[in-house]
């Protein structure tokens with residue numbers, strides 16, 4: 001019998017439309033599915049706590065799916081992937097290693113070095129695109145350079161033809177020899193010791209099945225109104241696919257294919273434009289990876305150099321803590337930050353609003369925001385998080401202009417018109433009439449008394465004056481513009 005091939009699962013925790021797995025199964029009688037958990041504590045951008053929770057459950061789901069097909073997920077854990085793979089190769093006499101590519105700068109470096117080392121020893125290494133519609137180097141401007149503006153980028157993608165017809169999952173897989181030992185998933189220590197994650201299981205079903213169920217629900221019930229509802233945090237109007245996509249439990253091709261099928265089945269008026277707008281958001285994810293690949297320094301430095309000199313505040317720890325804990329006294333911001341803490345997710349519009357408050361009204365460096373999101377989001381994704389923060393701070397590609405400073409009061413009035421979102425997350429002020437819900441400080445003292453609400457006691461007084469800090473942010477911006 002020929003030597004086995006290793007399929008190294010990373011951010012592609014699915015069996016269907018998985019090019020590395022399909023290629024290995026096509027060519028080899030024996031295939032060993034492996035997940036390697038690198039416990040390099042010091043490396044930057046290790047999974048944050050919420051992502052670890054997701055990863056645990058996603059691996060559990062993958063492991064169970066593999067078992068149903070007759071295979072087994074082999075888990076190895078240690079300080080570096082190279083030596084863990086080497087050990088496994090020595091034990092199994094594998095001659096081939098397959099994986100789907102990653103695009104985070106440190107993963108690119110690591111994978112290059114592993115590929116070279118394995119090839120030097122005579123192994124065959126095959127890597128594939130399993131996570132994006134296009135490789136970041138396949139789409140370029142006419143002059144060959146990378147795009148920095150979304151619309152022409154997406155036009156170029158659409159013109160190239162969005163890839164479709166994703167493969168199904170294999171129907172069965174070869175068994176893995178019992179001599180190949182696996183670490184127990186629980187031993188990876190991905191679940192938190194203090195159980196802050198108790199609400200997460202009600203909200204999420206990590207894994208391939210959960211991803212498809214979530215997408216089907218969205219396509220059945222929400223896609224037809226996506227353009228309007230996607231901005232409403234009080235409505236379940238978006239797909240909530242981001243963590244499923246991040247961990248590769250579903251591919252963007254599969255999402256597009258199913259969205260096209262939904263259009264074909266349900267030709268009701270308006271669905272086409274709404275579905276296209278949804279697919280365009282998948283395009284923003286592609287754009288984020290395009291930027292990350294071409295401008296890897298942007299994970300912690302602004303794309304545009306002049307922003308390096310931005311006069312951020314120096315002493316901000318108390319305000320940062322208030323922001324993190326949903327205690328700024330600005331209800332829409334606090335609602336978002338509490339939603340994030342309790343569910344590991346925050347609505348996109350609210351992400352922009354909380355990021356705007358942090359970087360503009362509070363003048364706290366955007367990197368502090370990326371790090372908090374990194375630790376608390378189940379969908380924490382280096383490409384999309386970097387793009388989202390730089391976009392809001394005004395220092396990245398196709399960014400909101402710096403002078404666009406979200407007003408959390410008018411945003412709440414527009415996008416949470418009945419206050420359902422604020423009432424859900426800020427019960428302390430839920431009794432206030434809609435008019436004052438987004439700005440309790442403006443409520444007459446007698447009204448607050450009537451409802452037994454004491455600002456600064458039951459709920460914080462605002463930590464900033466929105467109008468004055470807006471002016472201050474614009475003045476600071478002028479200083480870098482001049483320089």
Ligand SMILES: Cc1cc2nc3c(=O)[nH]c(=O)nc-3n(C[C@H](O)[C@H](O)[C@H](O)COP(=O)(O)OP(=O)(O)OC[C@H]3O[C@@H](n4cnc5c(N)ncnc54)[C@H](O)[C@@H]3O)c2cc1C
Nearest residue numbers: 238239240241242281282284285348351380381384385388
């Ligand atoms: C400050 C900030 C930080 C962010 N951090 C992340 C992050 O760490 N991980 C992450 O996946 N997204 C991030 N986003 C983008 C966006 O908020 C989320 O992708 C979206 O809210 C996920 O919800 P959904 O799946 O219901 O989105 P939908 O509206 O249903 O969109 C479908 C998919 O398109 C992609 N998408 C949508 N909007 C964006 C966008 N603006 N940028 C990139 N991709 C997008 C996502 O993969 C999403 O799942 C961030 C945005 C901001 C403003």
